[in-house]
Amino acid sequence: MAGVSTGTVSNALTGKRPVAEASHQRILTAIAELGYQPNLMARGLANQRSHVLSVVIKELSDLGFYGYSSALTGIQREANRLGYSIMLHFVNSSAEEEIFATLDQIRARRADGIIWAIHEVDGNRDWVRDIRPEDYPPLTFLHMHPDPALSVVAIDNQAGASLAVAHMIEQGARTIGIITGPADWWESQSRLAGWQHALEQANLDTGSSLVVAGDWLAESGQKGLETLLNQRPDLDAVFACNDTMALGAIYTAHRCGLSIPDDLLLVGFDNTPEAESYWPPLTSIHQGLRQSGQIAVDELHQIIESGKNEHISPRQHILQPELIIRRSSMRDKI
Amino acid sequence: MAGVSTGTVSNALTGKRPVAEASHQRILTAIAELGYQPNLMARGLANQRSHVLSVVIKELSDLGFYGYSSALTGIQREANRLGYSIMLHFVNSSAEEEIFATLDQIRARRADGIIWAIHEVDGNRDWVRDIRPEDYPPLTFLHMHPDPALSVVAIDNQAGASLAVAHMIEQGARTIGIITGPADWWESQSRLAGWQHALEQANLDTGSSLVVAGDWLAESGQKGLETLLNQRPDLDAVFACNDTMALGAIYTAHRCGLSIPDDLLLVGFDNTPEAESYWPPLTSIHQGLRQSGQIAVDELHQIIESGKNEHISPRQHILQPELIIRRSSMRDKI
DNA sequence: AGTTATAATTAAAGCGGTTTAATTTGTCAA
DNA sequence: TTGACAAATTAAACCGCTTTAATTATAACT
Structure with a gap:
């Protein structure tokens, strides 16, 4: 024409x-x-470049909304800026079968890169060792534990937990319990390690009677605090490994007639927007989730652009979280 | 070989x-x-069928996590079952410019169908009237107000709100305030209409001193209840248009030394998993969000399969929400 | 005007599949 | 042995774009 x-x-x-x-x-x-x-399919076919980034997350069932949503926002913005569309994949189990089905689908679509953001559970990243990297597009792991052989963007969970616990110690707490996430999650493990580390620094008790495992959901926070109180009547502070479980802990405190922060200090993790409307407002650890998503995209983009030829060595990005202080942890009321 | x-x-x-x-x-x-x-790009090119569904949502900034996440879960499961991959698009403003940029991208990718799940704001669906439908893949709207000319899957917000208010009336409330979402959202409007309808049925006050607008966030729930209490000292119940704002209202009640449910009944909307760990546990309206997502995919799939030729007439799916009773609305304590 | 260099354009091949129409192979009956 | 018919296979065209190599148009210089 x-x-x-x-x-x-x-x-x-x-x-x-x-x-x-x-x-x-x-x-x-x-x-x-x-x-x-x-027609971008035709263009992709001719260019051998789809301009699609595959993002793999765990099914957003009843948990983890906040983390995934925030990271996804960061991913989306940056991807958009760099001209990528994003394809979303969900994995639920850690069954290798399901993992490989997803990887195959990604490969079939010829995505330019993969952001693997499945919360890490013991061993559910082992498949990485079994694949020939050249069979797959470049891969960046989000929110998993750093590994020098892989490209990883993560938040320093251990440091965050230490921040939380150290703060409570400073506020005068001496018997500090922890409500962790599921024991096999990497994030649980490193937050637990941070709790332990901070207590050891201060020569305080880290006995197992101070540890109870939750499942990230509020109800497990309720039960968690109950258990802790039974095991340790001398408990004077609690670190909940996410805000939602902290909400459950607040519930139990109310139910038992315990005042937070007068009888019990409490700190959460995530710093969800709701945390400041809890009663009392919740001290929490803020993670730069949006930023981590953005960095993951940048990282991937660099690898893609550099072409597989010149072997770019994988990089680790570790972001430091931040303590946001609110009333739930302030012994001296404001 | x-x-x-x-x-x-x-x-x-x-x-x-x-x-x-x-x-x-x-x-x-x-x-x-x-x-x-x-190579699915090549296959798509040859078949004129990408097996991709584009899902358009508002950026998951600080609000609306719950709704989008749940719907996405439903969409994903069904899409997966039917062999579609899902591509995620974000729209932030209601600027037509941004909307058309997104539509163009979808068109360029040759998606087989579109699920438009942007929360509806006054007039931000008008673009539908301006496009030639044959230029775009089939389109289903999720969580928007029904329109006989369009394919829509929605939840009956008005009925849900009426359910909430009727329940509080039954519990003896006579002066029932409402904290709405932003005034231009369709969902706000229909929940407000439901509140009004239920009160009129019972011949109760629907004066504007009982209405205050929030923005879905917890903090606006705090402020909202403050305002309501100032305007109406006789207030004995509140309907918050989502659970997060209800959380804020609870905060204010605590701060003012008001007991829920003794002094004030409260009902939310969404029935988020956390609602049962609020203090007191929150009565709320449950929406079948996951199901609505699933239905949207089925609907789209049917349209796609039927081929554009035989003009399938658009259908409306309206889901009825459900009242979940907890302590925040029980005058007679359990 | 005649070369030559340069800029703009195009024909055709290729990306990796699907599909139509034609061809090969195999089976069986006459 | 031949012919007819069905089943399996293939060559080649096509999907809509990019790109290389060749071609044509334009400008610049003797």
């Missing part, structure tokens, strides 16, 4: 080779007239 | 035409040996 060949149209649109001003104009008007929209 | 032509491989894999058992075997082993993975 513009009286030129498809090759010229291609050049006009991608700008890879110069096109005469006159033809350029004719092409643009023709495009507008026809409502033409380039 | 299997000594057959690509055409035969195609037939073997898709099963569209019969292939001799012997060749079939040879093909399978060759595939296993080579680690072959069909």
